[in-house]
Amino acid sequence: MEFYYHPISPPSQAVWMVLNTLGVNYGAKEVQLMKGEQRSKEFLKINPMGKVPALKDGEFTLGESRAIAMYLCTAYEPKFKEGKLYPRDAQEMARVNMLLNLDASFYNKIYDYASIGRMLQRQPLEQENLAPAKEALSNLESLMTEYPYFTGDHPTIADIFILSTVKLLDLTDFNGWSEYPKLMKWKKLMETLPQYEKSMGKPVRETAELLKNL
Structure with missing residues (x-):
């Protein structure tokens, strides 16, 4: 799993905190916004909107911070964990x-x-x-x-x-x-x-x- 972010971005910070709280294994890749890396062909394949954060989990890619957080919790938060970050009820x-x-x-x-x-x-x-x-x-x-x-x-x-x-x-x-x-x-x-x-x-x-x- 690869997490594309920039530390100055509040949505990136939120997803970063979700990732770290869940304890999943991921690689963090800082996107150099000032250099326009978010508009590169490589990054646009991951998030066509050209924004951070973005996620690549195997062949699956996802943009939009709240959607990423919901996906991470749904896919990786233990089913029987008490006090879930994203409830199932x-x-x-x-x-x-x-x-x-x-x-x-x-x-x-x-x-x-x-x-x-x-x-x-x-x-x-x-x-x-x-x-x-x-x-x-x-x-x-x-x-x-x-x-x-x-x-x-x-x-x-x-x-x-x-x-x-x-x-x-x-x-x-x-x-x-x-x-x-x-x-x-x-x-x-x-x-x-x-x-x-x-x-x-x-x-x-x-x-x-x-x-x-x-």
Whole structure:
């Protein structure tokens, strides 16, 4: 299995965390986005959309981060494992799927504000996009229940993807976390998970340092 990624890409970070949590054997291949490797003939055979992340499992290839995560869990998560990243119960799976779909829209709202592309080009963040980003955080806060994670007492791929989304704000000077106490508590809990540091914590810190030194 080959995992094609770039460490600066939040969707790549999310899939990386899923891979590491599942403990499957894979080779990691960094795609040099600045050199345009995502548009090479070789890479387009793996993901015709020319985006990271992508996966090659034998002859099977797949793009789109959430689809990759669902595939990995369906194919490689032990059937009788407790606390699955991707539940098999129809209702539990539906809730995770709902959160993954919501996260796609939340990601767009937060990325419109915390745009890595703009920051790499040394362009100021567009403050008019802060309100929609905060609206996304408010929506996430409202989705939290009495459980420590979004769907219960253990994390799922929905938690992992939402974490990669809100971590975008760690690249900025955003200081409004106190407005979202449940979400802030959840975020700190997610950052204690065993595979967080390698998959997301270190890449986010390195990205923040890169942006700071531009």
